[in-house]
Each structure stands twice: as C-alpha cells, then as structure tokens.
Amino acid sequence: MKKLILMGRTAAGKTTLTQALKGEQLHYCKTQYINYMDTIIDTPGEYMQVHGLGAALALYAYEADIVGVVISANEPYCVFPPNVACMVNREVVGIITGVDKPDANIPLAEQWMANIGCKKVFHVSSYSGEGLGDIIAYLNQD
Ligand SMILES: Nc1nc2c(ncn2[C@@H]2O[C@H](COP(=O)(O)OP(=O)(O)OP(=O)(O)O)[C@@H](O)[C@H]2O)c(=O)[nH]1
Ligand SMILES: [Mg+2]
Numbered sequence: 001m002k003k004l005i006l007m008g009r010t011a012a013g014k015t016t017l018t019q020a021l022k023g024e025q026l027h028y029c030k031t032q033y034i035n036y037m038d039t040i041i042d043t044p045g046e047y048m049q050v051h052g053l054g055a056a057l058a059l060y061a062y063e064a065d066i067v068g069v070v071i072s073a074n075e076p077y078c079v080f081p082p083n084v085a086c087m088v089n090r091e092v093v094g095i096i097t098g099v100d101k102p103d104a105n106i107p108l109a110e111q112w113m114a115n116i117g118c119k120k121v122f123h124v125s126s127y128s129g130e131g132l133g134d135i136i137a138y139l140n141q142d
Helices: 014-021 051-063 106-116 132-140
Strands: 004-007 066-072 091-097 121-123
Touching: 004 014, 004 051, 014 091, 014 132, 066 106, 091 106, 106 121, 121 132
Parallel strands: 004 066, 066 091, 091 121
Antiparallel strands: none
C-alpha cells in the first residue's frame, strides 16, 4: 500500500478521514503534530495555514508516496496557492471531504483543486463512507 500524507486547513476533515480509512470509530481529536509512522500521515491544519510552517509540509511530503490535498466541500476559501502541486516531487491528488454536508459546494472545491494542480480528485464523506473505497483502491494500485 502506498503511503499517503494529508494536508489541508484546520477542520478540513483530515483526521476524520484517517479514522474512516482505517475503519476506526470516528471521534474528534485535534491534530497537534505530524505522525509519519503510519501508512496515512496526518498533519495539523496550522502547518498549512501558518506561513513559517509550510516548509515542514513540503519536507514531510518526501516521507510519502502520494500527497493528498484535503478541502472540505463547504470551505469558504482556499488556503492553497495556485499551482502549489509543483512544490513537491510526489504525485498530488485532491480529496474533497464532507460531500454529505448540506452546504457543500463541490463545483467550487473542484475549481480550487484544478487551480492547485490536482489531476485526480476524490469525493468522500467520512460520515457515510462514500468514496473511501476509491482512495483505498488507489493506494493499493501498483
Ligand atoms: N458532515 C461531515 N463532517 C465531517 C466530515 N469529516 C469531518 N467532519 C467534521 O469536521 C470536523 C473537523 O474534522 P477533523 O477531521 O478533526 O479536521 P482536521 O482536518 O483533522 O483538523 P486539524 O486537526 O485541526 O487540522 C469534525 O467535527 C468532524 O466531525 C465528513 O465527511 N462529513
Ligand atoms: Mg486533524
């Protein structure tokens, strides 16, 4: 299985997605540090949002095979700059979380993913389980 690192703003749904992908019971747990030992590397949203910490994410990307850019379907703005995918020499995929949310705006999130440079984009709900199998199948591909 390929190793996936998740990046995105606070409350984008990275930890909940990690729990759902691992088949764990969903429970809120604020991410305080980068855990790079697991197959899925979860990161704190502050690393994406605080300018001085962004470089750490670029470095940690080298610990993974695939970088997952996580954007919740109801986010009001995008924290990723355009074309940022070229900052890492790993494949960058988009993961739109919370597609079950009543105020989800999936076309807007898709537009942000395209601006970032994500060619492959997954649509998931960690609550309903929608799309989780697609990510797992992708990580299991040769
Ligand atoms: N409806 C819905 N809510 C979700 C989903 N995923 C996450 N949430 C909720 O969004 C909130 C934040 O989720 P987290 O997974 O903790 O967010 P995070 O990206 O890990 O945030 P940081 O650890 O602060 O970086 C929680 O209350 C989750 O229950 C989803 O697929 N659907
Ligand atoms: Mg978290």
